[in-house]
Amino acid sequence: MAVANVQDGRLNLDLVKTIQASATEVERYQLLPGDLLLTEGGDPDKLGRGTIWNGEINPCIHQNHIFRVRKSSELIDMRFLSRLVASPSGKDYFLSKAKQTTGIASINLSQLRSFPVLLPPLNEQRRIAAKLDTTLAAVDACRQRLDGVAELLKRFRQAVLAAATSGELTREWREERGLGHEPFKKYSLKDLVQEPLRNCKSVRDGDGDYVLRLSCLKSDSIDWAESKRGSWEGIAVERFLIQKGDFLVARGNGSKSLVGRGCLVDEPPLRVAFPDTMIRIRPDQSKIHPVYLSIAWEHRSTRNQIESFARTSAGIWKVAQSDLEVIRLLVPCYYEEQVEVVRRAQELFTLADQLEARLTSARKVVDRLTPALLAKAFRGELVPQDPEDEPASVLLERIRAARQAEAGEGKPSRRGRPKAAATLEQTPRNAAPAPSDSLPPDVLACLLRECGPLSERALLAASDLAPERFQRQLATEIDAGGIREELEEGEKVLVLGG
DSSP, X not given: OOGGGXXXXXXXXXXXXXXXXOHHHHHHHBOOTTOEEEESEESGXXXXXXXXXXXXXXXXXXXXXXXXEOOOSTTOOHHHHHHHHHSHHHHHHHHHHOEEETTEEEOOHHHXXXXXXXXXXXXXXXXXXXXXXXXXXXXXXXXXXXXXXXXHHHHHHHHHHHHHHHTOTTHXXXXXXXXXXXXXXXXXXXXXXXXXXXXOOOOEEEEEEEEEOGGGBOSSSBOTTSEEXXXXXXXXXXXXXXXXXXXXXXXEESSTTTTTOEEEOOOOSSOEEOOTTEEEEOBOTTTSOHHHHHHHHHSHHHHHHHHHHOEEETTEEEOOHHHHHTOEEEEEXXXXXXXXXXXXHHHHHHHHHHHHHXXXXXXXXXXXXXXXXXXXXXXXXXXXXXXXXOOHHHHXXXXXXXXXXXXXXXXXXXXXXXXXOOOTTSOOTXXXXXXXXXXXXXXXXXXXXXXOSBOHXXXXXXXXXXXXXXXXXXXXXXXXXXXXXXXXXXXXXXXXXO
């Protein structure tokens, strides 16, 4: 396991590397089901990033930039601990202790060992962990649905662009006016401009007229604050001033998909010129509506042409003025139809913008749910408390007494016992218990009685059983009628039978 494999609350196993390791190294670093994996460092807001290992690959070892936490007693439920580490209080602890350099934060082993652990009764820990498994799975499902909406909006915008530049958007409008069947024609960009496309000379910083920075070009507007004063000595600044209706294009970018991106100029709030990193297009408004030009510029066919001309040098993709001049655009022959295309397209884009604003708001709410649920869980407010649960303090005393008795008999502590030699071919220590192992006949039903309805995955995690043993036990209890399946909000959950 490398750092990239351990994400916040999940594993990314798309790329897992293999190495040569000795039997001793395998024994020392092998991961076992129930281990908590935590990354040593990264972005400050990612400190404490980790998840539970469930034996997804066997054998598997971890690299030195991952901490492995393994319980040594029944005092703690590891799923409970993993949620505590990921909670707002857990993140705050790691951030307060971390060493930070150039935007990277890291923690060491002693800081991890000093992590303060809230310790409710063991049964309550299990109830909290199981409830969080269920609720956070629902949050993840909601987040995935919102991601699907974002993709739909992206496809919707592309469909509007396609309809606008193919004539489909105004087909009925043309039919009502009898304007013919082929009202769109392809024109080279140089045939649609008022004056040749223009580059500016490089301008040094100074106290003259303002000049834009390349960063001013946003997805649908110009950020006028992204400008500076330049020194225009020996340069005819009047030739490079921008005005309403101009279309500015980025000459270069580190990404090929962004080179040649453009933005239409509204009313400039100040006297400002464009820099040498841009190309200015001044459309002939008797031939092409400026807003229609911006619509056609975003269409996939235009992007394909721009990217075919793009060339890279030292990691920067660039497009030349001469390349843009020969780009061909599909334009309505009738100017009044261009106006109608613009009107209809802007109505649809406004609708998409409104939906996207609501989507952004919904995403913010969902992003706040996970830390809010974790904070609630560790305030003791997520699941009911049972006065019959054995307090953690009592369990802790019993463990201490057992260790003292073990030491009095001259037996080595668990920590000091020598480890058996290990090889890659040895039987995994996480193998499922043999069929003869005894379990209470209603062990899973008891968990459901404590935690309420759970998904099969959540019940598996709460049971602490190996997957094969869990499946056998679950089948036995379902056959006996102690557990049954139900649909809850479209999802299968396990509930008490009867």
